[in-house]
Amino acid sequence: MEHYFHWFDLLGIAVFAISGTLAAWRNQMDGFGVIVLASVTAIGGGTLRDLILDVPVIWINDNSYFYAIFIAAIGTILLVRNRLTVPHNTLQILDAIGLAFFVVMGTQKGLDNGTSVMVAIMLGTMSGVCGGMIRDVLCREVPMVFRGELYAVTCIVGGAVYTALLALGTAQLFAMLCGMAALLVLRLAAIKWQITIPVFSKHHSDLNEP
Amino acid sequence: MEHYFHWFDLLGIAVFAISGTLAAWRNQMDGFGVIVLASVTAIGGGTLRDLILDVPVIWINDNSYFYAIFIAAIGTILLVRNRLTVPHNTLQILDAIGLAFFVVMGTQKGLDNGTSVMVAIMLGTMSGVCGGMIRDVLCREVPMVFRGELYAVTCIVGGAVYTALLALGTAQLFAMLCGMAALLVLRLAAIKWQITIPVFSKHHSDLNEP
Amino acid sequence: MEHYFHWFDLLGIAVFAISGTLAAWRNQMDGFGVIVLASVTAIGGGTLRDLILDVPVIWINDNSYFYAIFIAAIGTILLVRNRLTVPHNTLQILDAIGLAFFVVMGTQKGLDNGTSVMVAIMLGTMSGVCGGMIRDVLCREVPMVFRGELYAVTCIVGGAVYTALLALGTAQLFAMLCGMAALLVLRLAAIKWQITIPVFSKHHSDLNEP
Numbered sequence: 001m002e003h004y005f006h007w008f009d010l011l012g013i014a015v016f017a018i019s020g021t022l023a024a025w026r027n028q029m030d031g032f033g034v035i036v037l038a039s040v041t042a043i044g045g046g047t048l049r050d051l052i053l054d055v056p057v058i059w060i061n062d063n064s065y066f067y068a069i070f071i072a073a074i075g076t077i078l079l080v081r082n083r084l085t086v087p088h089n090t091l092q093i094l095d096a097i098g099l100a101f102f103v104v105m106g107t108q109k110g111l112d113n114g115t116s117v118m119v120a121i122m123l124g125t126m127s128g129v130c131g132g133m134i135r136d137v138l139c140r141e142v143p144m145v146f147r148g149e150l151y152a153v154t155c156i157v158g159g160a161v162y163t164a165l166l167a168l169g170t171a172q173l174f175a176m177l178c179g180m181a182a183l184l185v186l187r188l189a190a191i192k193w194q195i196t197i198p199v200f201s202k203h204h205s206d207l208n209e210p
Numbered sequence: 211m212e213h214y215f216h217w218f219d220l221l222g223i224a225v226f227a228i229s230g231t232l233a234a235w236r237n238q239m240d241g242f243g244v245i246v247l248a249s250v251t252a253i254g255g256g257t258l259r260d261l262i263l264d265v266p267v268i269w270i271n272d273n274s275y276f277y278a279i280f281i282a283a284i285g286t287i288l289l290v291r292n293r294l295t296v297p298h299n300t301l302q303i304l305d306a307i308g309l310a311f312f313v314v315m316g317t318q319k320g321l322d323n324g325t326s327v328m329v330a331i332m333l334g335t336m337s338g339v340c341g342g343m344i345r346d347v348l349c350r351e352v353p354m355v356f357r358g359e360l361y362a363v364t365c366i367v368g369g370a371v372y373t374a375l376l377a378l379g380t381a382q383l384f385a386m387l388c389g390m391a392a393l394l395v396l397r398l399a400a401i402k403w404q405i406t407i408p409v410f411s412k413h414h415s416d417l418n419e420p
Numbered sequence: 421m422e423h424y425f426h427w428f429d430l431l432g433i434a435v436f437a438i439s440g441t442l443a444a445w446r447n448q449m450d451g452f453g454v455i456v457l458a459s460v461t462a463i464g465g466g467t468l469r470d471l472i473l474d475v476p477v478i479w480i481n482d483n484s485y486f487y488a489i490f491i492a493a494i495g496t497i498l499l500v501r502n503r504l505t506v507p508h509n510t511l512q513i514l515d516a517i518g519l520a521f522f523v524v525m526g527t528q529k530g531l532d533n534g535t536s537v538m539v540a541i542m543l544g545t546m547s548g549v550c551g552g553m554i555r556d557v558l559c560r561e562v563p564m565v566f567r568g569e570l571y572a573v574t575c576i577v578g579g580a581v582y583t584a585l586l587a588l589g590t591a592q593l594f595a596m597l598c599g600m601a602a603l604l605v606l607r608l609a610a611i612k613w614q615i616t617i618p619v620f621s622k623h624h625s626d627l628n629e630p
Contacts, residue, residue, distance in 0.1 A: 033566040146243040
């Protein structure tokens with residue numbers, strides 16, 4: 001049962017490590033700072049989730065997460081060095097895939113530890129969002145969660161689809177794959193057609209001008 | 211006894227959620243990124259405090275914190291959409307109110323868990339300051355704790371007034387209200403008259419120029 | 421045995437507090453915001469390490485860490501006020517010394533709590549790097565871990581030298597001092613001769629342009 005959990009976790013870790021490496025490349029970082037950014041992006045969200053749940057942090061007794069990060073980062077470096085261009089939007093798409101894994105896995109880990117469904121979805125969203133948030137803050141960019149179309153909404157939808165299917169009694173693996181697919185499709189559609197939910201009109205703020 | 215604690219916590223959460231929403235509005239963020247910024251501002255400081263004290267994070271078994279955030283954020287969005295201007299300094303004043311609640315509540319939570327008075331005041335300051343710090347970092351602004359006049363001092367004063375009154379044997383609620391009032395009055399006065407404690411003269415730094 | 425641990429910790433704390441104070445000075449921060457930046461730099465990395473290891477945070481039952489921060493910060497303020505110039509690179513050198521203490525102490529704390537050698541070195545690196553990372557993010561600078569030559573590599577080397585000597589059966593204090601020395605020498609040499617390990621060629625990124 002727990003078997004594919006570990007692989008989903010590793011896949012999410014690897015995808016976020018690739019996105020961290022690409023962000024480092026884009027910011028012309030050199031040296032092993034790349035490894036730092038890849039690691040922080042990959043384990044930031046899951047670490048925060050586990051700290052809040054007060055369970056052992058996923059990577060504390062398991063070296064395989066580091067192998068996943070190293071392999072992903074070094075593979076990306078080799079690929080990028082040889083091609084020197086990366087298609088537009090690659091970073092956003094990888095981020096969306098990492099999000100899909102982390103949100104559903106994080107929601108499940110919340111439920112496993114006895115949280116309410118709402119808190120579980122919040123924890124899933126947090127573990128999906130925070131690694132990328134730290135990545136973007138360290139690169140001094142506007143976090144993708146604010147730029148990205150429907151970013152937070154897709155996380156909530158992914159977690160909600162997963163928990164709803166569980167409540168309907170479907171098999172867990174099926175519910176997981178559906179939750180991930182819902183999140184991924186919605187996010188990719190939002191990227192492609194630039195779907196947003198404007199809540200504020202354009203305005204000239206006179207609030208607290210510097 | 212614990213009864214008003216919960217309400218103070220919820221009020222602090224709501225006020226910080228409003229300040230996060232206003233910061234999102236000021237930065238022309240759209241979509242539900244607003245909810246992310248409101249949540250991070252509201253629960254960031256308290257979450258860090260509880261992690262450090264190794265007690266269950268306040269919102270992990272209690273959905274009411276999320277209701278408070280949602281209501282505060284949606285109320286603020288509706289208000290701002292209809293008025294389109296927010297008086298100058300509103301963000302700073304809300305931040306000061308949130309600070310008053312969080313610093314005193316955080317100090318008490320430290321004492322409850324057996325820390326020294328100094329560490330308790332430090333924890334109170336941390337829970338008051340960190341939510342706003344994350345808000346400002348995510349908005350790529352100079353954190354208010356550095357811009358704000360007497361910011362850290364007001365936190366220490368609020369915590370000190372509270373613990374001093376407790377030590378003198380006053381009723382806890384009275385001590386709390388006095389600590390909050392002291393913090394709030396000092397901070398608002400510092401904002402109004404721009405009181406600062408300059409520790410460095412103006413200078414041309416030749417330290418580590420980029 | 422534990423005796424010099426405490427002093428190494430305090431020394432690392434004090435050195436990072438000085439580096440935080442200098443960063444505050446460089447950014448012309450006034451008031452006690454300096455104390456906030458000094459504290460965050462000094463205790464950020466160790467706090468994160470202890471949270472992840474799920475052991476009591478170093479400063480929670482021990483006021484001496486705060487005395488170290490206050491004395492270091494106030495001493496630095498007095499020194500800077502009277503001289504008004506600080507030699508070029510001072511911040512980088514102090515950061516390197518703090519790094520040496522924190523990486524080795526953090527690696528040891530990981531081993532003490534039963535982690536693998538690889539995870540212990542990772543934890544040591546994290547406790548060395550994260551305080552300075554938060555300092556740089558709050559000052560809105562590119563984190564030194566990305567600008568700094570061989571920054572992450574020196575941490576890994578320091579931790580590796582320490583754990584290798586331990587495995588060879590040398591005295592713990594000797595292994596610690598060697599690990600710290602290796603880290604410090606490598607980092608200072610990298611600063612002096614600007615040694616880098618370029619992993620990406622210069623390029624024009626067409627990835628995800630804003």
